[in-house]
Amino acid sequence: MKVLIVGSGAREHALALMMARSSSEPRIYVASDYANPGLSRVAEESGGKLMIARSSDPEAVARVAEAVSPDLVVIGPEEPQFAGVADELRRRGFTVFGAGRRCAEIERSKVFARELMWRHSIPGRLYFAAFRSVEEAREFSRFAGEVVIKPARQAGGKGVRVLSGYRAYLHEDYEEMARRSIESVASGVMKSYSDTKYTVLVEQLVEGVEYTATLITDGSYHLPLPLAQDHPHAFDFDIGPETGGMGSISGPGWLLPFIERGEFERSVEIVRRAVEALQSEVGERYVGAIAGQMMLTGLWGPTVIEFYSRFGDPEIANLLPVVESDMLEILDAAASGRLASKKLEIDETRAVVVKAVAPAGYPLRKSLGKGHPIAVDEARARELGCVVLYGSVEMRGSEMVTRGSRAIEIVCTASSHEEAARLANRVAAECVRSLDGWPLFFRSDIGTSRLLSKRVELAQRVRRVYRSKEAAGTLGEFYVWVPGKGFFSNPILARGR
Amino acid sequence: MSGLLAIASFSEDAPVGRRALYALRALEHRGGSRAVACFATEKGIECSSGESVRALSVSPGARAVVAAVYSSPSDCSVTRIEAGGEEAIALCSRPCPGARRAIEEAVSEALRGRNPVIDTEIPSFVALTSSGSIVAVRDSAGLTPLSVGGLGFDAAVIASETPAIEVSGASPRDWLRPGEGVVVSRHLAKRVEVRGAARRGHALCSFELLYIARHDAIVDGVPVYSFRKMLGYELGRVAKLSSIDVVTGIPETAIPYAIGLSQAIGKPFEIGFVPTGGERIRAALQGDPLARLVAIHMKMNPVAKALEGKSVALVDDSMVTGATAKTVSQILRYRVGVRELHLFIASPPLVSDCPHGVLSYDRGSLLAANMSARDAARYLEVDSLHWVDRSSLELAARVFGVPLCAKCFGIGVVGGSR
Numbered sequence: 001m002k003v004l005i006v007g008s009g010a011r012e013h014a015l016a017l018m019m020a021r022s023s024s025e026p027r028i029y030v031a032s033d034y035a036n037p038g039l040s041r042v043a044e045e046s047g048g049k050l051m052i053a054r055s056s057d058p059e060a061v062a063r064v065a066e067a068v069s070p071d072l073v074v075i076g077p078e079e080p081q082f083a084g085v086a087d088e089l090r091r092r093g094f095t096v097f098g099a100g101r102r103c104a105e106i107e108r109s110k111v112f113a114r115e116l117m118w119r120h121s122i123p124g125r126l127y128f129a130a131f132r133s134v135e136e137a138r139e140f141s142r143f144a145g146e147v148v149i150k151p152a153r154q155a156g157g158k159g160v161r162v163l164s165g166y167r168a169y170l171h172e173d174y175e176e177m178a179r180r181s182i183e184s185v186a187s188g189v190m191k192s193y194s195d196t197k198y199t200v201l202v203e204q205l206v207e208g209v210e211y212t213a214t215l216i217t218d219g220s221y222h223l224p225l226p227l228a229q230d231h232p233h234a235f236d237f238d239i240g241p242e243t244g245g246m247g248s249i250s251g252p253g254w255l256l257p258f259i260e261r262g263e264f265e266r267s268v269e270i271v272r273r274a275v276e277a278l279q280s281e282v283g284e285r286y287v288g289a290i291a292g293q294m295m296l297t298g299l300w301g302p303t304v305i306e307f308y309s310r311f312g313d314p315e316i317a318n319l320l321p322v323v324e325s326d327m328l329e330i331l332d333a334a335a336s337g338r339l340a341s342k343k344l345e346i347d348e349t350r351a352v353v354v355k356a357v358a359p360a361g362y363p364l365r366k367s368l369g370k371g372h373p374i375a376v377d378e379a380r381a382r383e384l385g386c387v388v389l390y391g392s393v394e395m396r397g398s399e400m401v402t403r404g405s406r407a408i409e410i411v412c413t414a415s416s417h418e419e420a421a422r423l424a425n426r427v428a429a430e431c432v433r434s435l436d437g438w439p440l441f442f443r444s445d446i447g448t449s450r451l452l453s454k455r456v457e458l459a460q461r462v463r464r465v466y467r468s469k470e471a472a473g474t475l476g477e478f479y480v481w482v483p484g485k486g487f488f489s490n491p492i493l494a495r496g497r
Numbered sequence: 498m499s500g501l502l503a504i505a506s507f508s509e510d511a512p513v514g515r516r517a518l519y520a521l522r523a524l525e526h527r528g529g530s531r532a533v534a535c536f537a538t539e540k541g542i543e544c545s546s547g548e549s550v551r552a553l554s555v556s557p558g559a560r561a562v563v564a565a566v567y568s569s570p571s572d573c574s575v576t577r578i579e580a581g582g583e584e585a586i587a588l589c590s591r592p593c594p595g596a597r598r599a600i601e602e603a604v605s606e607a608l609r610g611r612n613p614v615i616d617t618e619i620p621s622f623v624a625l626t627s628s629g630s631i632v633a634v635r636d637s638a639g640l641t642p643l644s645v646g647g648l649g650f651d652a653a654v655i656a657s658e659t660p661a662i663e664v665s666g667a668s669p670r671d672w673l674r675p676g677e678g679v680v681v682s683r684h685l686a687k688r689v690e691v692r693g694a695a696r697r698g699h700a701l702c703s704f705e706l707l708y709i710a711r712h713d714a715i716v717d718g719v720p721v722y723s724f725r726k727m728l729g730y731e732l733g734r735v736a737k738l739s740s741i742d743v744v745t746g747i748p749e750t751a752i753p754y755a756i757g758l759s760q761a762i763g764k765p766f767e768i769g770f771v772p773t774g775g776e777r778i779r780a781a782l783q784g785d786p787l788a789r790l791v792a793i794h795m796k797m798n799p800v801a802k803a804l805e806g807k808s809v810a811l812v813d814d815s816m817v818t819g820a821t822a823k824t825v826s827q828i829l830r831y832r833v834g835v836r837e838l839h840l841f842i843a844s845p846p847l848v849s850d851c852p853h854g855v856l857s858y859d860r861g862s863l864l865a866a867n868m869s870a871r872d873a874a875r876y877l878e879v880d881s882l883h884w885v886d887r888s889s890l891e892l893a894a895r896v897f898g899v900p901l902c903a904k905c906f907g908i909g910v911v912g913g914s915r
Contacts, residue, residue, distance in 0.1 A: 161510070162649035165666035172557075173515055173666075177651075180510040232650075234507075235686035237670045237679065239647040241507050360685045364507065368684065439610055441685055454671070 007076025010391035011313035022328035038390030058088035152198035159189035219285030258459035298465030353447035366404030421447025500524030511651035534564035630682035639675030639699030729757025731889035745769030772796035808837035819864035
């Protein structure tokens with residue numbers, strides 16, 4: 001069997017490693033934007049190879065596919081989906097795992113995703129307002145208080161501003177931050193995209209514990225993955241700018257230490273309903289992975305922050321050490337509409353901790369973190385029982401250099417998070433080295449009991465709130481009374497403008 | 498005493514100058530006689546100082562600020578250092594003339610992202626470099642606390658107490674362990690750990706929980722209000738006095754103890770005094786006797802009819818020279834006319850100098866160190882005088898899982914180790 005993976009990073013590396021274990025002994029080919037050393041190795045060891053191609057160019061990927069003629073194509077990242085790579089390949093008769101352009105709209109357009117949830121009354125939806133003009137958004141945000149300002153399109157976490165902790169005595173700072181955020185979304189992040197009608201999204205701010213609920217789907221049958229928790233802040237203590245994720249934890253089993261069974265089930269149900277709503281609106285089957293970036297909030301309990309039309313990175317790496325089923329078989333079954341007969345088996349005794357190592361400069365000044373040679377002692381990492389995944393690094397001749405984003409992901413497993421975190425910290429500190437002195441960083445706190453106990457505490461606090469709202473029948477409701485004007489249940493207008 | 502603050506922004510869109518000044522006001526109870534704030538500019542570090550936070554000026558557009566308040570000019574410790582080839586300024590929790598080199602070393606190493614190895618004792622400090630990096634390190638002895646907070650994805654805040662973090666608009670995330678530090682530079686933030694001989698046993702200064710911190714603070718994971726209520730409860734449980742009609746406390750630091758005591762003995766808590774002036778004045782922190790008396794008189798106007806003719810349990814959080822207790826007993830006896838007066842001090846008798854130099858007072862002026870219990874009761878004109886005993890303090894420290902330095906009470910270290 002031949003498999004073609006489209007994509008270039010650690011997520012694709014994790015998928016490749018899982019598929020390589022399959023009893024079908026696949027030959028793995030990769031259409032990658034750059035020479036990722038991890039991907040080329042898995043490919044070569046399986047008898048396939050890595051081919052450099054612009055992964056978000058449907059023509060370029062199709063040419064690779066025609067040359068390889070794979071039995072299955074797996075599309076990793078979102079940008080190829082947005083560009084219609086899956087559609088082009090399906091048009092040419094390939095079997096593809098990965099959302100088509102219209103289904104991927106649920107990730108690409110945050111306004112579409114929010115509207116979809118409102119139109120179909122899917123629980124866990126937030127109030128929002130979308131704007132085409134900067135002036136309108138600016139005027140609106142002046143008095144909005146605690147909100148989140150986002151680019152209206154998926155832009156890899158760039159340009160998101162959380163205006164939390166509003167204090168009236170700091171109103172000048174908040175107004176200024178809102179104004180500058182909106183302007184930088186319009187003139188910076190959104191400037192490079194011309195594929196959405198809205199520019200800025202202003203969303204109700206919620207606080208709580210985040211986690212990711214992922215489903216593999218063939219459009220009618222859904223296979224949930226174990227929950228994972230990503231860590232968006234760049235640095236220890238949950239401080240610093242938003243990143244694609246500096247590490248994730250999962251297990252033991254299907255839940256997280258701070259999420260209860262019922263909350264897991266509700267989260268899966270929310271994502272499942274979103275898939276159904278999406279299919280009914282776009283008139284197309286959803287084939288691939290879909291993830292809800294969830295937050296347990298006082299407003300709703302399980303709440304959708306955003307959707308991903310693919311596996312999360314690093315969350316998919318959490319599956320690597322525990323999955324017992326044949327992943328290739330599952331992805332192939334999903335791609336060909338035969339998922340109903342499949343089950344996902346995992347080792348329910350293991351806790352998994354994944355940590356990303358990135359060069360200084362990431363995430364706000366990636367150009368600074370680019371082009372630095374690094375070395376990885378994989379043998380030592382293996383001795384410690386961990387797996388090394390290669391992300392934003394490429395081979396230049398015999399040298400491995402950073403590309404500015406998360407370079408390496410370390411996947412460790414143990415009977416507890418604490419122990420897995422200790423291993424991951426050792427590997428990150430001892431086995432990943434900068435060869436030119438440029439600093440590399442990782443989060444030492446991910447997976448530690450010290451951090452986990454905070455999550456448990458926070459989850460308990462928001463759980464009390466949503467349960468009391470649930471009992472009162474006001475789940476998802478937040479009331480505002482403006483004397484003389486009226487009594488409203490929508491702090492931010494629930495519609496696009 | 499002192500309060501420390503450091504704020505650094507990761508984004509040009511999120512300046513922190515105003516936040517810093519508001520946050521510093523939430524630390525003013527830790528030191529009301531000297532305030533200093535420094536921020537990085539194009540031309541280097543600029544500092545502003547004065548007698549109070551209101552006298553400070555910090556550019557609202559500043560991206561990195563360190564600031565401190567001190568209870569007396571002599572506690573003030575502003576040190577210019579050189580770290581990693583840069584000019585820097587360190588604000589220390591207490592004067593530590595011998596520690597300058599060690600602090601310099603700690604800041605330099607932290608800026609390189611390495612764990613400093615230091616053999617001398619250093620106080621807790623916050624430092625700012627001319628390029629706008631901040632370094633905050635908690636003393637390895639663990640005496641003076643520091644907490645870390647985050648403002649969305651935009652800024653990091655480090656402060657002596659959590660309310661300062663909250664007032665800045667940020668959320669407290671964790672507290673620094675003894676010898677732990679955090680460095681925040683433009684593109685990187687990192688946790689560091691001071692290693693070396695200085696890292697031996699550690700314990701939090703009892704006074705942080707007993708007296709210094711705000712009731713709304715969480716210090717080393719301990720909710721201050723709950724800790725104080727528990728000690729008040731213990732005072733009542735141990736004393737077993739049945740003749741008391743009402744419980745009152747000296748505003749405002751003693752109120753949680755008084756509430757705890759009232760709950761222990763089942764007698765009502767009444768508001769006994771109304772302070773004048775919005776500022777929270779720490780009488781015992783005033784070095785000058787006249788200033789101390791002014792502070793007491795300003796915060797002690799009695800609600801006479803609540804207490805007149807009654808047997809009153811009066812609670813204060815500590816007794817240093819006894820000046821506050823004496824003044825208040827005179828007010829209650831002669832201006833209010835209470836029938837009985839029972840004085841409860843929510844800490845053990847203060848009998849020794851602070852060996853760490855955290856608190857500065859003269860042993861010769863400590864009431865408990867120089868007077869018998871009988872003489873003290875006669876001097877203070879109280880019917881009975883009660884202190885928190887050793888076992889109550891130990892119990893509270895154990896229940897809240899915090900090691901406390903109680904050397905000034907002649908007790909040593911109590912409570913669990915972390």
